[in-house]
Amino acid sequence: MESRVVGVNNNNNENTATCTITIKGFISLLMETIDENGGDSKRVISLGMGDPTLTSYFPISNVAEEAVSEALRSHKFRGYAPTAGLLQARIAIAEYLSRDLPYQLSSDDVFITCGCTQAIDVSVAMLARPGANILLPRPGFAIYELSAAFRGVEVRHYDLLPEKGWEVDLHAVEALADHNTVALVIINPGSPCGNVYSYHHLEKIAETAKRVGTIVISDEVYGHLAFGGKPFAPMGVFGSVVPVLTLGSLSKRWIVPGWRLGWFVTNDPSGTFRNPKVVERIKKYFDLLGGPATFIQAAVPRIIAQTEEIFFKKTIDNLRHAADICCKEIEEIPCIFCPYKPEGSMALMVKLNLSLLEGISDDIDFCFKLAKEESVIILPGTAVGLKNWLRIIFAVDPSDLEEGMKRVKYFCQRHARKFSKD
Numbered sequence: 001m002e003s004r005v006v007g008v009n010n011n012n013n014e015n016t017a018t019c020t021i022t023i024k025g026f027i028s029l030l031m032e033t034i035d036e037n038g039g040d041s042k043r044v045i046s047l048g049m050g051d052p053t054l055t056s057y058f059p060i061s062n063v064a065e066e067a068v069s070e071a072l073r074s075h076k077f078r079g080y081a082p083t084a085g086l087l088q089a090r091i092a093i094a095e096y097l098s099r100d101l102p103y104q105l106s107s108d109d110v111f112i113t114c115g116c117t118q119a120i121d122v123s124v125a126m127l128a129r130p131g132a133n134i135l136l137p138r139p140g141f142a143i144y145e146l147s148a149a150f151r152g153v154e155v156r157h158y159d160l161l162p163e164k165g166w167e168v169d170l171h172a173v174e175a176l177a178d179h180n181t182v183a184l185v186i187i188n189p190g191s192p193c194g195n196v197y198s199y200h201h202l203e204k205i206a207e208t209a210k211r212v213g214t215i216v217i218s219d220e221v222y223g224h225l226a227f228g229g230k231p232f233a234p235m236g237v238f239g240s241v242v243p244v245l246t247l248g249s250l251s252k253r254w255i256v257p258g259w260r261l262g263w264f265v266t267n268d269p270s271g272t273f274r275n276p277k278v279v280e281r282i283k284k285y286f287d288l289l290g291g292p293a294t295f296i297q298a299a300v301p302r303i304i305a306q307t308e309e310i311f312f313k314k315t316i317d318n319l320r321h322a323a324d325i326c327c328k329e330i331e332e333i334p335c336i337f338c339p340y341k342p343e344g345s346m347a348l349m350v351k352l353n354l355s356l357l358e359g360i361s362d363d364i365d366f367c368f369k370l371a372k373e374e375s376v377i378i379l380p381g382t383a384v385g386l387k388n389w390l391r392i393i394f395a396v397d398p399s400d401l402e403e404g405m406k407r408v409k410y411f412c413q414r415h416a417r418k419f420s421k422d
Contacts, residue, residue, distance in 0.1 A: 085112025177212035194342025206238035228343025236267030329405035346395035
């Protein structure tokens with residue numbers, strides 16, 4: 001199976017290079033466009049990378065820094081960790097996740113990964129077999145597609161519905177699934193859409209997955225980063241309805257993506273994943289992997305137990321404020337439309353109306369010309385599966401967000417189509 005490919009136009013719109021590209025790859029190409037302008041460029045404002053550490057507006061918890069420093073200075077964690085992860089870290093994560101579940105997870109349900117990206121690859125690798133297919137959301141996260149391509153797993157996309165708050169198109173899921181479907185992937189809170197699924201919708205997802213005979217992979221890397229009307233609920237709540245693999249990390253909630261501490265968790269009170277063959281397969285696969293640094297793992301129990309609620313509240317308040325700023329600025333730009341005000345995560349999707357623009361062929365062209373002319377980085381929707389949409393990261397300093405969106409407005413005004421009065 002071939003990986004999904006996208007065409008990237010150069011600055012002169014002449015030759016077209018086709019390549020497999022990730023979000024980071026797109027952003028690197030956009031940065032190169034700015035670099036080619038040399039000294040003529042304005043200060044770069046990136047609304048393209050979901051890395052909240054790039055601004056002081058989202059500080060790290062003191063407890064997290066102290067916990068890692070203490071573990072490092074103890075000189076007790078210089079050796080290899082067990083391949084499944086340090087036991088104390090697995091126990092702490094099991095207890096943390098169990099707070100929101102109607103049953104108790106154990107350390108045996110938890111495997112430590114090198115960020116959520118490795119957890120994604122593990123989940124796809126565990127399910128891969130000849131003829132297998134996996135159901136992925138559109139828009140979504142390209143790493144799932146790349147991992148499936150490497151594992152020979154067919155990708156089938158179901159749409160998220162913007163008019164319904166980016167809910168899963170459950171009718172499409174039922175139409176796409178067959179006896180070779182190994183998993184239904186959901187991302188909640190949603191990236192790149194900023195949605196948060198209700199308890200009722202998650203229940204319907206679980207019932208649909210059970211009906212078509214597949215498991216759910218629930219990507220909860222933005223878990224608890226919900227600031228709208230719907231509280232975050234983990235998919236694992238419905239583990240008794242359908243087996244769930246929960247993927248997550250410290251990265252977003254604790255503002256430490258560079259620490260690469262993630263988890264792969266089996267939510268399965270009915271015991272499907274406890275089949276000896278399944279357990280042995282998971283353990284053997286983890287024997288091939290390298291997890292996060294041992295001293296980072298050793299810090300996890302203290303990080304989880306002692307981080308104060310005020311830290312989480314501040315992060316949520318800042319995200320809500322930034323999202324409000326972003327949506328207010330978008331309202332003043334006629335050629336882009338936000339169908340759903342974000343209620344969680346750190347990104348939103350906006351629809352690009354090309355009929356109001358001249359000299360812009362598509363979303364990729366829009367983003368490259370925006371980078372060249374205004375030194376603003378925004379991700380084309382093509383990178384996440386939606387052509388002629390844009391993904392905007394709002395987890396940035398408010399002053400940068402306002403300035404960046406104003407530059408987008410000036411860019412759109414400069415390229416606005418001139419309509420005849422006749």
